[in-house]
Amino acid sequence: MQIVKVQTPSAQYQIFAGTGLIDTLEARMTRILAALGRKLPKRLFILTSPEIWDLWSKRILSSFTNTPTILLLPAGERHKNLRSVEKLLREMAKAGGDRSSILIAFGGGIVGDVGGFVASSFMRGIDFFQVPSTFLSQVDSSVGGKVGVNLPEGKNLVGAFHHPLAVFADMELLNTLPDRELRAGLFESVKAGMIRDRALLRFMEENSARILGRDTASLEKVIAASIRMKADVVSKDERENGLRMILNLGHTLGHAIESVTGYRKLLHGEAVGWGIIAALHLGRKRRTISEAQFDRLMGLVYLYGPLPALKLNPQRLVDASAKDKKHRGDVRRFILPVGIGDATVVEDVTTDELLEAARYMLALAKALPEQVEVKVLAAHG
Numbered sequence: 001m002q003i004v005k006v007q008t009p010s011a012q013y014q015i016f017a018g019t020g021l022i023d024t025l026e027a028r029m030t031r032i033l034a035a036l037g038r039k040l041p042k043r044l045f046i047l048t049s050p051e052i053w054d055l056w057s058k059r060i061l062s063s064f065t066n067t068p069t070i071l072l073l074p075a076g077e078r079h080k081n082l083r084s085v086e087k088l089l090r091e092m093a094k095a096g097g098d099r100s101s102i103l104i105a106f107g108g109g110i111v112g113d114v115g116g117f118v119a120s121s122f123m124r125g126i127d128f129f130q131v132p133s134t135f136l137s138q139v140d141s142s143v144g145g146k147v148g149v150n151l152p153e154g155k156n157l158v159g160a161f162h163h164p165l166a167v168f169a170d171m172e173l174l175n176t177l178p179d180r181e182l183r184a185g186l187f188e189s190v191k192a193g194m195i196r197d198r199a200l201l202r203f204m205e206e207n208s209a210r211i212l213g214r215d216t217a218s219l220e221k222v223i224a225a226s227i228r229m230k231a232d233v234v235s236k237d238e239r240e241n242g243l244r245m246i247l248n249l250g251h252t253l254g255h256a257i258e259s260v261t262g263y264r265k266l267l268h269g270e271a272v273g274w275g276i277i278a279a280l281h282l283g284r285k286r287r288t289i290s291e292a293q294f295d296r297l298m299g300l301v302y303l304y305g306p307l308p309a310l311k312l313n314p315q316r317l318v319d320a321s322a323k324d325k326k327h328r329g330d331v332r333r334f335i336l337p338v339g340i341g342d343a344t345v346v347e348d349v350t351t352d353e354l355l356e357a358a359r360y361m362l363a364l365a366k367a368l369p370e371q372v373e374v375k376v377l378a379a380h381g
C-alpha cells in the first residue's frame with residue numbers, strides 16, 4: 001500500500017493506493033472522520049455510473065453497515081454538465097441530505113469531477129471521498145481538488161477547488177477497465193513523466209509491454225509515481241498560480257479538441273495525447289527540446305497509442321483554445337516540454353504558432369493511426 005500526502009493551505013489529506021481498499025471503505029472513512037472529531041453521518045451518498053455499479057456494487061456495499069443512498073450519473077463526457085449537477089443536487093435534497101452528509105465519488109474522472117462539484121455546492125459545501133475506478137482517475141483526477149463541469153463553450157469552465165477527505169485508489173478496480181480507457185489514462189502518466197519525473201518517463205519507455213499488459217507491479221509503479229508527482233505539485237501551488245500550470249501540458253489543444261467535438265469523439269486522455277504531440281512540436285520549434293529529444297518524446301507517446309484518428313479544422317481548434325483558463329487577457333499561456341522531464345509555462349505564444357502546432361498535430365491525426373505509429377517507430381529504428 002502506498003500512502004501519499006497532499007498538504008495545501010486549505011486541506012490536508014492522504015491518498016491510499018493499493019488493493020483491498022474497497023472492502024474496508026466504511027472502516028477507513030470512520031477512522032479518518034474520527035481523527036477530525038467526527039462520526040460517519042446518517043446520510044451517505046455514493047455517486048457512480050450504472051456500468052460501474054453493475055460490476056462493483058456487491059463488493060462496495062459489503063463494507064457498509066447501512067446501505068448508502070446511490071446516485072447515478074450516466075457514463076460519458078457529454079454528461080459532465082450543469083444539467084447533471086442540478087439533477088443530482090435535487091436528488092440529494094429530496095433524499096434528506098444535510099450539511100453533515102458525505103458523498104463518495106466512486107468512478108472515473110467524470111464521476112469525481114461532477115461529484116466533487118456537487119459536494120462543493122450542496123448546502124454550500126459538504127465533505128466527500130474519492131474512490132477512483134479508472135487508471136486516469138487514480139493517477140490524476142482524484143488528486144488535487146479540481147472539480148467541475150464543462151460548458152458547450154469550453155471544458156471545465158465551471159467548477160471549484162474542493163479537496164476530498166481522502167482518496168482510496170484500489171487497483172483491483174482496474175481489472176474490469178476496458179483497454180481503451182487504460183491507454184487513455186496512461187497519457188496523463190506520460191505527461192507526468194514529461195513534466196517532472198525522468199525516472200517515470202524512462203520506466204514507461206522501458207516497460208510499455210508490461211504496463212499495457214497490466215502487469216500489477218508495473219502498473220503500481222506508474223500509479224504511485226504519478227500520484228506522488230501530482231501531490232507534490234498541488235501541495236506547492238494549490239490554486240494554479242504558477243507551478244501547477246505544468247500539469248496542463250497537452251491540455252490547451254486537448255481541451256479544445258474535446259469542446260469542438262461536443263465532448264463525444266475522444267476520451268480526455270486521448271485528446272491530451274494529441275495535445276502533447278502539438279506541444280512537442282511547438283517545443284522543438286522554440287528549441288525548449290532538441291530534435292533528438294522530440295523524437296524520443298514522440299516515441300514515448302506512440303508506445304501508448306495508437307491515438308484515434310481525427311479530422312478537424314485547425315483554426316476552429318485555435319479559436320476554441322482561447323477559452324483556456326490559464327489565459328489572462330492578452331497573456332496566452334502554453335505549456336512546453338523542456339528537455340526530458342521538465343516543463344515551462346510560456347506567456348507569449350502567438351496565434352500563428354498555435355495554428356502551426358495544431359496543423360502539425362492534425363496532419364498526423366488525419367492519417368490512419370496504425371500508419372502513424374509504424375512510421376514513427378520506424379523513424380526511431
Ligand SMILES: NC(=O)c1ccc[n+]([C@@H]2O[C@H](COP(=O)([O-])OP(=O)(O)OC[C@H]3O[C@@H](n4cnc5c(N)ncnc54)[C@H](O)[C@@H]3O)[C@@H](O)[C@H]2O)c1
Pocket residue numbers: 049051052055075076077080107108109110111113133134135136137140141142143144145146147173174175176177178181184185267268269
Ligand atoms: N480534476 C482533475 O484534476 C482532472 C484530471 C484529469 C482528468 N480530469 C477529468 O476526468 C475525466 C476523464 O476521466 P476518466 O478517464 O476516468 O473517464 P470516465 O470518468 O469517463 O470513465 C471512463 C469510462 O470507464 C467506465 N469505468 C469506470 N471505472 C470502471 C471500471 N473499474 N471498470 C469498468 N468500467 C469502468 C466509466 O463508466 C466510463 O464509461 C475528464 O472529464 C477530465 O476532464 C480531471
Ligand SMILES: O=C(O)C(=O)C[C@@H](O)[C@H](O)[C@H](O)COP(=O)(O)O
Pocket residue numbers: 140144146155156188240244247248251325
Ligand atoms: O490538476 C490539474 O491542475 C491539471 O491540470 C490536471 C489535468 O490533467 C486535468 O485534466 C484538469 O482537469 C485540467 O484542469 P483545467 O483547469 O485545465 O480545466
Ligand SMILES: [Zn+2]
Pocket residue numbers: 140188251268272
Ligand atoms: Zn487531464
